[in-house]
Amino acid sequence: MEGDVKIDGAAAEIGREVGPMASIETGPSASCDIVFDGKNAISVEENTSTLLDFSRIVKEVSLKRGGLGFLPRLDAHGDSRRTGYLILNLGR
Numbered sequence: 001m002e003g004d005v006k007i008d009g010a011a012a013e014i015g016r017e018v019g020p021m022a023s024i025e026t027g028p029s030a031s032c033d034i035v036f037d038g039k040n041a042i043s044v045e046e047n048t049s050t051l052l053d054f055s056r057i058v059k060e061v062s063l064k065r066g067g068l069g070f071l072p073r074l075d076a077h078g079d080s081r082r083t084g085y086l087i088l089n090l091g092r
Contacts, residue, residue, distance in 0.1 A: 003031065004026065005032045026047060027047065030047075031043065
């Protein structure tokens with residue numbers, strides 16, 4: 001995590017658990033990775049506003065602005081081979 005990152009309007013902290021529905025916003029030069037069960041991760045890029053809704057059977061990611069990356073299969077050290085790295089951008 002780098003820079004100004006907010007989860008549900010409050011300052012983000014490394015290691016904080018994110019609930020099944022969360023609003024995430026990053027400022028200029030800010031980014032964060034949301035890791036699921038220590039494996040896959042979503043990378044939230046700078047100047048992004050997104051809503052993660054994993055509370056239902058069909059999971060949804062709403063991107064209002066900015067960019068997201070998908071990091072599959074993190075290893076034991078939190079590193080990804082970046083195979084299949086997917087980047088979603090909106091409004092750039």
